Amino acid sequence: MGEMEWSDLPKELLPMIGKSLETRVDVLRFRSGCLIKVEESNPGELSLFDPLSNSRIRSSRTLNPKTLNLLNCRIVELTKACALSFFCPDGCRSEAGRNHESTTKAITGVDKVVMFPNSPWTSADECAIFVLFLDGKLGFAKYGDEQLTPVSVWSPEFDDIIVYKGQFYVVDRLGIVSWIDCSSLKLVQYSPPLCGLGEQKHLVESGGALYVLDRYFDGERRIQLDNNFSVRVHNCPKTVGFQVYRLDEEWGQWIREKSLGDKAFG
Structure with a gap:
């Protein structure tokens, strides 16, 4: 049929x-x-x-x-998501010296881009972005910056970043959630470490609460980038399961969710 x-x-x-x-x-x-x-x-x-x-x-x-x-x-x-791309105007030349038409190309090695404020009523010169690379490094830029400023902190490998309660929050590969002070680019620890054994952490906001999805793979996840953020080695094992944890902000502890009810996280 x-x-x-x-x-x-x-x-x-x-x-x-x-x-x-x-x-x-x-x-x-x-x-x-x-x-x-x-x-x-x-x-x-x-x-x-x-x-x-x-x-x-x-x-x-x-x-x-x-x-x-x-x-x-x-x-x-x-929901709405942003992507980082490179715009080449009319008349720009490639490395081989050949002219080519204006085009927009995706930048390799980028895992996620988060912008705030993300509102049609906000002027572009009031926005800031954080760029999360596939190898866990983090970069920052404000409107008008010609290049990203690397965020050098005690934990250089992050898995995810979101805007939560009007602030940038990141989770590292130990499951520690921190918020970022955009003026100093310093991190302030917001949660205790997550005792999950998954290989990748994802941040989700739902109903005003903060969740971490701990993803399990059937093999080791290996990512290596060169100096131009080009992927040289990228092993993509299959996802075999998730564990969901909710942050109890009052008690400062993670609570494992056995069921999401009628919610669905994407």
């Missing part, structure tokens, strides 16, 4: 499906119809990606980036 679009289903089936939904997450998924990742590389140029596999959606009858107008869709924005 071939695939069928939701809009082609008989209308009498929709109430029957709706009555069988048990949780709030099931209802949201059913009402949304689809969950997509929209990437805007240049103003007006949209590309669609699967949010789980991050594979690009080429085209379909209902999702075509050439005809999709987000102003005509009833959408709910779940």
